[in-house]
Amino acid sequence: QFVSRQLQSEWSGSLYMNVSYQLLSGSQPTTQRFLAVGISSVRRQKDQYLVATLQSVFSQSSEEEREQMVVVVLIADFDEQWRRFITEEIQKNFPSELERRQLLLIHVPKKYYPPLTGLKRNYNDPSDRVTFRSKQNVDYSYLIHYSAALGQYYLQLEDDVHCAKNFLSKIQKHVKDQNSKKTTWATLEFSSLGYIGKLYKSADLPALARFLFLFYKEMPCDWLLSRFRDLLTQTQPIIFRPSLFQHMGTLSSFRGTYNHLKDKDFEETYSNPEASVFTNMTVYQKHFAHLSWTAGDDFFWALPPANGDHLTIVLKNPALFTEILVETGNGGKDILKSAEVEIGKDAINTSKEEKSCKVFVSVGKMEKGKFEMQGLDKVHSFNASCLRIRVTAGQLDWIIVKKIRVSTKPESSTL
Ligand SMILES: *[C@@H]1O[C@H](CO)[C@@H](O)[C@H](O)[C@H]1NC(C)=O
Ligand SMILES: *[C@@H]1O[C@H](CO)[C@@H](O)[C@H](O)[C@H]1NC(C)=O
Numbered sequence: 001q002f003v004s005r006q007l008q009s010e011w012s013g014s015l016y017m018n019v020s021y022q023l024l025s026g027s028q029p030t031t032q033r034f035l036a037v038g039i040s041s042v043r044r045q046k047d048q049y050l051v052a053t054l055q056s057v058f059s060q061s062s063e064e065e066r067e068q069m070v071v072v073v074l075i076a077d078f079d080e081q082w083r084r085f086i087t088e089e090i091q092k093n094f095p096s097e098l099e100r101r102q103l104l105l106i107h108v109p110k111k112y113y114p115p116l117t118g119l120k121r122n123y124n125d126p127s128d129r130v131t132f133r134s135k136q137n138v139d140y141s142y143l144i145h146y147s148a149a150l151g152q153y154y155l156q157l158e159d160d161v162h163c164a165k166n167f168l169s170k171i172q173k174h175v176k177d178q179n180s181k182k183t184t185w186a187t188l189e190f191s192s193l194g195y196i197g198k199l200y201k202s203a204d205l206p207a208l209a210r211f212l213f214l215f216y217k218e219m220p221c222d223w224l225l226s227r228f229r230d231l232l233t234q235t236q237p238i239i240f241r242p243s244l245f246q247h248m249g250t251l252s253s254f255r256g257t258y259n260h261l262k263d264k265d266f267e268e269t270y271s272n273p274e275a276s277v278f279t280n281m282t283v284y285q286k287h288f289a290h291l292s293w294t295a296g297d298d299f300f301w302a303l304p305p306a307n308g309d310h311l312t313i314v315l316k317n318p319a320l321f322t323e324i325l326v327e328t329g330n331g332g333k334d335i336l337k338s339a340e341v342e343i344g345k346d347a348i349n350t351s352k353e354e355k356s357c358k359v360f361v362s363v364g365k366m367e368k369g370k371f372e373m374q375g376l377d378k379v380h381s382f383n384a385s386c387l388r389i390r391v392t393a394g395q396l397d398w399i400i401v402k403k404i405r406v407s408t409k410p411e412s413s414t415l
């Protein structure tokens with residue numbers, strides 16, 4: 001009996017989180033929200049994205065959605081001057097969100113942090129990298145510990161992300177679906193990158209905060225996170241596509257480390273006008289031509305094209321094109337090297353199943369696999385029915401048409 005009491009007190013001792021928070025701005029909501037969104041931010045050498053990130057969080061949410069969330073920002077830099085600066089910036093930009101308890105800024109003084117220097121260099125990481133990632137784990141631990149009771153669910157973001165429109169409602173729907181499946185889940189992922197767009201249940205947060213704290217100096221946080229998920233017996237990641245969050249910056253907060261990772265699955269909020277898509281190139285497997293026209297991560301993929309081959313989009317309703325964007329290739333491969341972009345009018349049936357246009361005019365050439373033009377209506381002010389990409393030289397490489405995006409008048413697209 002004596003021994004077990006001893007053990008118990010030892011356990012609660014090591015799991016006791018000794019931390020006091022400094023509230024920099026805003027105040028805690030009085031009732032639990034659906035979602036607590038956690039963001040940790042430190043000063044960066046160059047571009048700051050925190051204000052833009054918060055703008056994205058709030059502007060992509062409806063009034064109703066904002067009422068269901070609280071955004072907790074841990075200003076995790078030890079430089080007091082910078083903390084004051086960024087706090088004022090946020091107060092200037094988000095007075096009503098702070099007022100309505102939708103946003104609050106906190107800080108944890110350095111004295112509550114465990115040692116951050118002179119740590120062992122696991123994975124042979126340079127020591128400043130070890131310090132950076134170890135502090136980051138503690139930052140997250142404290143942020144999560146603080147946020148634990150504020151929402152039914154907790155969403156981890158970073159301080160440089162774009163959010164998709166109405167992300168909260170989309171998350172809500174996925175959570176509902178997932179919960180109705182009665183299988184265990186610990187983490188739902190709404191982006192496949194690092195530590196953004198990861199969703200947890202509030203009930204798991206005290207354990208997660210302690211877990212990050214206990215192993216803070218061992219490995220980067222994204223590795224710890226996948227171990228945490230395993231420990232809670234979720235063996236496979238659950239990733240939803242399209243992604244709801246995308247990185248803004250190319251410079252990560254760790255100085256000198258370029259963060260070129262962009263989530264290619266990010267949901268883009270556009271939709272092209274209704275149309276039929278035809279091609280006489282040889283489609284590879286199920287990478288049909290229309291996938292170049294519809295938003296999402298699927299694309300059109302074809303065997304090497306010959307001179308004269310085409311990809312033709314025939315609009316359901318004629319419209320005035322104002323912008324056209326065409327992107328081919330993937331990671332520098334399968335680019336369409338030589339092609340003309342054309343628009344056409346007077347839709348006709350060319351066969352039982354196929355349509356095209358009677359006349360076409362060229363609007364430009366693909367360059368380096370890409371075509372982009374704005375203000376098209378200033379040059380070609382007629383209602384067009386077709387958009388055609390016409391190959392002007394055969395090539396040995398296959399082609400991928402990743403994306404075609406247009407804007408038209410009258411607006412046939414709904415955001
Ligand atoms: C909590 O942390 C503070 C600041 O480091 C320290 O002064 C205090 O003794 C700690 N309390 C416990 C119970 O560890
Ligand atoms: C596709 O159509 C164009 C124009 O009709 C033609 O020049 C080209 O040879 C066709 N390609 C194939 C593979 O049929």
Ligand SMILES: *[C@@H]1O[C@H](CO)[C@@H](O)[C@H](O)[C@H]1NC(C)=O
Binds near residue numbers: 348349352
């Ligand atoms: C073209 O074909 C569609 C059916 O595919 C038909 O409804 C339409 O009348 C045809 N138009 C012309 C001009 O033949």
Ligand SMILES: *[C@@H]1O[C@H](CO)[C@@H](O)[C@H](O)[C@H]1NC(C)=O
Binds near residue numbers: 318319320382383410
């Ligand atoms: C294009 O069509 C719309 C209606 O669909 C019409 O209001 C507009 O005048 C047309 N524009 C031109 C340049 O023909």
